[in-house]
Amino acid sequence: MATSARKKAHRNPIYGAKGVVASRLRQRKHQLARRFDIPHVLLGGSLNQVARQCGKPTCRCASGEGHPMWTLTYSVSGRRHVEFIPDMLVPMIAPWVEEGRAYRDALSEIQAINAQLVTLWRKQKRARPRRRRSQK
Numbered sequence: 001m002a003t004s005a006r007k008k009a010h011r012n013p014i015y016g017a018k019g020v021v022a023s024r025l026r027q028r029k030h031q032l033a034r035r036f037d038i039p040h041v042l043l044g045g046s047l048n049q050v051a052r053q054c055g056k057p058t059c060r061c062a063s064g065e066g067h068p069m070w071t072l073t074y075s076v077s078g079r080r081h082v083e084f085i086p087d088m089l090v091p092m093i094a095p096w097v098e099e100g101r102a103y104r105d106a107l108s109e110i111q112a113i114n115a116q117l118v119t120l121w122r123k124q125k126r127a128r129p130r131r132r133r134s135q136k
């Protein structure tokens, strides 16, 4: 990997996170992605902009509407998490969230289509009188 590419990777939260937990998570991700041929950069959650007071009593936000900030809301094993996202990361994360949503929609649609195809096949089987081989 070129130096500039490595530097970039460390600025990417998905590849830049260090430690045992991060590498275990990445390993599991690659295992699942390989098994089901899933794109690696999908993110389940929602990005929202919120207004937050910084806490400094002299800041204009103390009496106003607060500073606009981005949050990522997501769930792991039924537990909801809210993480503040620095503005500079939003352009990187937003497409992952969008891809994640599109992927989940596509997955549901594929499953529904296959179920519909089974039903169609069954109906056609019932409707069409059975042909004998000799007629063909």
Ligand SMILES: [Zn+2]
Binding pocket: 053, 054, 055, 056, 059, 060, 061, 062, 067
């Ligand atoms: Zn403030």
